Amino acid sequence: MASIMFLWPMYKQFVPYQLREYLENTIQKYLDKLFRRDSNFVYIRFPEYTGEGLSKSRAYDEIRNYLSSISTARAKRLKAKESENSKSLVLCLDDDEAVVVVFQGVNVVWSSTVVDKEDKHNSKEGRYLTLTFENHHRDIITNTYIDHVLREGKEIALKNRERKLYTNNDSSSYSSWWEGLWSNVPFNHHASFETLGMDLDKKEEIKKDLIKFTKGKDYYRKVAKPWKRGYLLFGPPGTGKSTMISAIANFLEYDVYDLELTTVKDNAELKKLMLDTKGKSIVVIEDIDCSLELTEHRKKKKEEDEDKEEKKEAENLKRVSGNNESNVTLSGLLNAIDGLWSACSDEKIIIFTTNFVDNLDPALIRRGRMDYHIEMSYCRFEAFKVLAKNYLENESHDLYGEIGRLLEEVDVSPADVAENLMPKSDEDDADICFRRLVKSLEEEKKKKIEKEARKNKKKAEDNVKQEKQNKVKGMVTK
Numbered sequence: 293m294a295s296i297m298f299l300w301p302m303y304k305q306f307v308p309y310q311l312r313e314y315l316e317n318t319i320q321k322y323l324d325k326l327f328r329r330d331s332n333f334v335y336i337r338f339p340e341y342t343g344e345g346l347s348k349s350r351a352y353d354e355i356r357n358y359l360s361s362i363s364t365a366r367a368k369r370l371k372a373k374e375s376e377n378s379k380s381l382v383l384c385l386d387d388d389e390a391v392v393v394v395f396q397g398v399n400v401v402w403s404s405t406v407v408d409k410e411d412k413h414n415s416k417e418g419r420y421l422t423l424t425f426e427n428h429h430r431d432i433i434t435n436t437y438i439d440h441v442l443r444e445g446k447e448i449a450l451k452n453r454e455r456k457l458y459t460n461n462d463s464s465s466y467s468s469w470w471e472g473l474w475s476n477v478p479f480n481h482h483a484s485f486e487t488l489g490m491d492l493d494k495k496e497e498i499k500k501d502l503i504k505f506t507k508g509k510d511y512y513r514k515v516a517k518p519w520k521r522g523y524l525l526f527g528p529p530g531t532g533k534s535t536m537i538s539a540i541a542n543f544l545e546y547d548v549y550d551l552e553l554t555t556v557k558d559n560a561e562l563k564k565l566m567l568d569t570k571g572k573s574i575v576v577i578e579d580i581d582c583s584l585e586l587t588e589h590r591k592k593k594k595e596e597d598e599d600k601e602e603k604k605e606a607e608n609l610k611r612v613s614g615n616n617e618s619n620v621t622l623s624g625l626l627n628a629i630d631g632l633w634s635a636c637s638d639e640k641i642i643i644f645t646t647n648f649v650d651n652l653d654p655a656l657i658r659r660g661r662m663d664y665h666i667e668m669s670y671c672r673f674e675a676f677k678v679l680a681k682n683y684l685e686n687e688s689h690d691l692y693g694e695i696g697r698l699l700e701e702v703d704v705s706p707a708d709v710a711e712n713l714m715p716k717s718d719e720d721d722a723d724i725c726f727r728r729l730v731k732s733l734e735e736e737k738k739k740k741i742e743k744e745a746r747k748n749k750k751k752a753e754d755n756v757k758q759e760k761q762n763k764v765k766g767m768v769t770k
């Protein structure tokens with residue numbers, strides 16, 4: 293019987309379609325009816341559509357994904373499918389084709405069947421996948437294997453999907469009516485940890501932390517915490533905070549939700565937005581200090597307007613600007629990050645960026661909320677080496693020593709260094725770019741020295757002034 297089971301796919305390959313259809317519709321149906329009850333084999337059917345055929349079956353898609361890698365390696369007939377959510381063609385088992393899979397020493401057969409043309413009018417099942425195995429393996433298949441298949445299928449779908457960059461829609465604009473809370477575009481930023489100029493040890497530490505997080509499902513469940521992690525990226529402009537977010541997204545293959553807090557109407561809307569984000573994603577709030585400050589600033593301005601009896605003018609302004617004033621409060625934001633709802637979806641990273649970490653409310657960035665604080669700092673020699681390799685494919689040069697010394701003496705951002713390293717014309721080779729960088733660093737050094745000198749001069753003048761005042765005071769009291 294086992295040999296018949298394994299020959300079945302081959303038979304399907306060689307027998308002409310019309311004859312096969314005839315055989316399947318007549319002989320096989322009767323034979324199946326007669327013998328299936330006593331058969332040693334179990335058949336599980338997974339239809340493409342569930343219920344009345346209104347919605348696609350998730351299990352079917354997951355199994356198809358799982359079978360895609362196996363079929364690509366083993367099946368003779370494959371079907372190439374284009375999928376909206378997938379970044380490349382998906383190869384899957386062709387109709388009326390089958391593959392044998394061995395799981396923990398147990399042989400099973402997966403076959404794909406398309407519903408007969410006549411039947412199609414009565415049934416919306418479309419296609420179905422059938423899993424066949426010997427009866428005495430029933431426990432391992434139903435308790436372990438099917439779960440394994442669905443899990444693997446989900447993983448494969450996540451890997452193959454086209455990643456998205458989401459931005460929240462302004463709720464006061466008409467487009468949000470049909471576009472929903474978030475709009476998206478394909479996420480195509482190519483930043484990676486390899487191209488990120490920063491201290492190598494720090495880079496490794498961040499990568500390790502991220503990997504630990506992604507593997508922490510059971511741990512987070514054990515300690516009864518939602519599976520999420522907060523990162524605070526802080527540092528001067530142009531030090532790579534936004535680039536780091538893209539690098540993290542690419543490293544983990546996550547989607548990115550870029551949340552523009554100033555267009556969020558109120559706390560309730562913020563909660564809705566957060567609830568509408570999927571797992572395996574990064575929620576980003578850039579320049580968090582400005583977002584909150586802006587809200588406060590607007591409120592104060594409104595009060596002032598009212599005090600000055602300019603209520604009418606303020607009303608007009610409101611009308612013109614579409615009344616899109618944000619009333620998100622700090623407590624609303626805290627609640628959105630780790631309120632009860634945050635346990636609703638799995639595997640999420642929240643990243644705040646700021647240029648002024650000292651301006652932030654301690655409650656917002658306390659550990660447990662923003663678990664990992666990463667300082668993005670000015671460009672030093674190690675970061676420069678990464679940028680030189682990246683922009684000029686260069687790993688050594690006579691000027692490296694001088695550049696290294698200058699980078700220790702002046703504070704310049706990696707963005708400034710990158711700008712100097714970027715060839716401006718076809719004639720610009722590495723030598724020209726490095727010389728340009730040295731020149732720019734020397735100018736920075738000169739500016740720094742002049743600034744220091746001005747500061748010292750002012751300090752000396754202030755001291756003289758103070759001494760004079762003290763002398764006068766002394767004379768008066770005498």
Ligand SMILES: Nc1ncnc2c1ncn2[C@@H]1O[C@H](COP(=O)(O)OP(=O)(O)OP(=O)(O)O)[C@@H](O)[C@H]1O
Pocket residue numbers: 487488489490527528529530531532533534535536646647668675679705706707708710
């Ligand atoms: N550490 C870095 N490694 C590699 N490239 C960098 C780095 N920092 C900055 N750059 C380059 O400079 C540009 C600006 O960097 P980025 O936008 O990431 O800075 P930022 O810290 O987010 O600045 P801001 O505070 O103004 O938002 C990037 O496009 C990137 O090319």
Ligand SMILES: [Mg+2]
Pocket residue numbers: 533534535578645
């Ligand atoms: Mg930025």
